[in-house]
Amino acid sequence: MDTDEVLKGLARESVKQGENLRTAVRELTLGALRGRELTVREIKRVVKTVTEGVNLGAATSKLDGDRVLGEAFAGMDEAVLKAVQANHLALQQMAAQGQSLRESHIKKALDELERFEDEFVGAVKEATKKGSKQLRDQWAVVLQNAPAGGTQTAAEVERTLEEFSDRMRDAVKQQRRTALKAAEMMAENFTTLASGILIGLTEGLQQGKREPGDKASDT
DSSP, X not given: OOXXXXXXXXXXXXXXXXXXXXXXXXXXXXXXXXXXXXOHHHHHHHHHHHHHHHHHHHHHOOSOHHHXXXXXXXXXXXXXXXXXXXXXXXXXXXXXXXOOTTSHHHHHHHHHHHHHHHHHXXXXXXXXXXXXXXXXXXXXXHHHTSOTTOSHHHHHHHHHHHHHHHHHHHHHHHHHHHHHHHHHHHHHHHHHHHHHHHXXXXXXXXXXXXXXXXXXXXX
């Protein structure tokens, strides 16, 4: 069974039922996300599929189209917000376990997180292309009322990136301090070693100078 088609059908039925649409779409989207990896690709796929199902339901619904799409978008926004929060907590746990924020997998997670908002809205826009002109116009109004950076998802992404940008800067500073201390220790070790070698060399010279004098005095 195609899980995307099932998800699309459930989204369509949620619109047809018309009750608590925002909550229904949120729970439906969350349920789909829980069964997949929380990658940008999978989130985009779920949002696109749910939007297509909402469009199918809205096309035959007697409810106000603007309200239907607005509530559906808000529901998806709340679901993706939870995905961002889950990523935030996962990053905090890894940081608490002492993992370096400069490691490639953490940097990749932050890079993906930064794309969540754009990909979320982009998935909705992509799904609306299959709808009627009326639906496309209605979606345009909904998306216009939720500009880039205006969703709950965007706000949480911004908070997370701000927190970890600060942590990254602190990690870089700490790394630099550690490197500086290591360099200072190496410099001290080198000068100590050089001093020791110099002492050995000068002692050898002094011994070499004393030996002829000692022999002369014996005669």
